[in-house]
Amino acid sequence: MIQPSRFTASPAASLSLFRQRSPLVHCLTNDVVQSFTANVLLALGASPAMVTEPVEAAQFSAIADAVLINVGTLTAARGEAMLAAAQSATAAGKPWTLDPVAVGALTFRSDFCQQLLAYRPAAIRGNASEIMALARQAVSGRGVDSLHDSAAALDAAVLLAQSSGAIVAVTGETDYVTDGERLVAVAGGSPLMTRVVGTGCALSAVVAAFCALPGDRLQHIAAACRVMSQAGERAAAAAGGPGTFEPLFLDELYHLHREAAL
Template identity: 45%
Template structure:
């Protein structure tokens, strides 16, 4: 294991810090995101009221914005929270769920992407749609491979001035200059709703302890994917995997520190 990509060291820092991660996420994802953050060692807060989002950002270590279940009040709260995070220097991650499916969703995602997120994390269709390409999305699911979006992700990262993470069979993370491939995960993870949203939450947790967003995103992808592999071993189906994934995240710091599959491409 090289010192260059020390995901295990970042995990140790996360466990020690227990960062408060402010999540404005969707109804489908709230439960699994909160439990995933607790399992990885962070402290989740699901706060979306306009009356308190700015105050909550001010006491949080990271912000997560997920547009899965939109409403006008939530959109306003997302914008206010993102702006407060940038003003305070608090890292934040955008999950543009289902961007490209409707004009409202696309306009919202692009507006938020212009508010200086630290990381944008999405599947291939979402990243392609956010960048203005034909995404090929099916609702909130991706019909495109991550490798198809890797080049577009680099352009998008340069244009937005942030890190873009594209998830798929192989994940790609780029800041527009350097691109990393992360080769962890299991196909059964795609059969459990909101695991991508939970991964975005974990990305926020790593942003709280790793100052380089490219590395924070790569570490989140690698360790979440490794936990998915552990969970899939012995799982009889998606329901079992969901429970075992939370357990696997909880025990990550007790297993041997094997070298993770993170490489430059």
């Protein structure tokens, strides 16, 4: 068992590089979160795009700096576009990130995500139940909700990173990021983040965007997790509840982005 080390570095270096690069992120994501995901990426200074027709998805994935594949509202037609995008991104050397929403709870998406792994994602971001299921371990889950603490999925995350070649981020009260050899714990965040639809899916998009940065990908993904948790902490301090949290969260992401220029 690899012992996790705490991520104590400031995400400022990754954010500053992110600001300089302004990555173009192709998001094949679920219907529920498209607008919020786009707004999160825009607040951080990225350029989101959502192209879903299979032929165009393949073409655009070769152009984009990074690709997100989120199977939250998976259909057969969307699966065709996602496979085309993953294949094209891999062939073009562009990093793509898998968010295996509700894998383990439902057979169609579970089989589909196993198929996607053949295209070698740069990163995988999910909750404990999703990561354990993707690693073919026994799990308990309820749709998109994990019934496991993120620490319960550490062995699965390490094994999945080793077998897939991806950086694996298992997120929860504490986020853990591993490349199969190193394991980093990222603390922080707020319970209010679980009361707003799409914060996890948006985190996957931010992870995808940070994969486009040169340098140590594990450290960049840990920084992405910390950027989101730090914005959540700041927003929660001023929010009266979920309704006021969401716009404050976007504002805090924007301020973190602006601070990176200082």
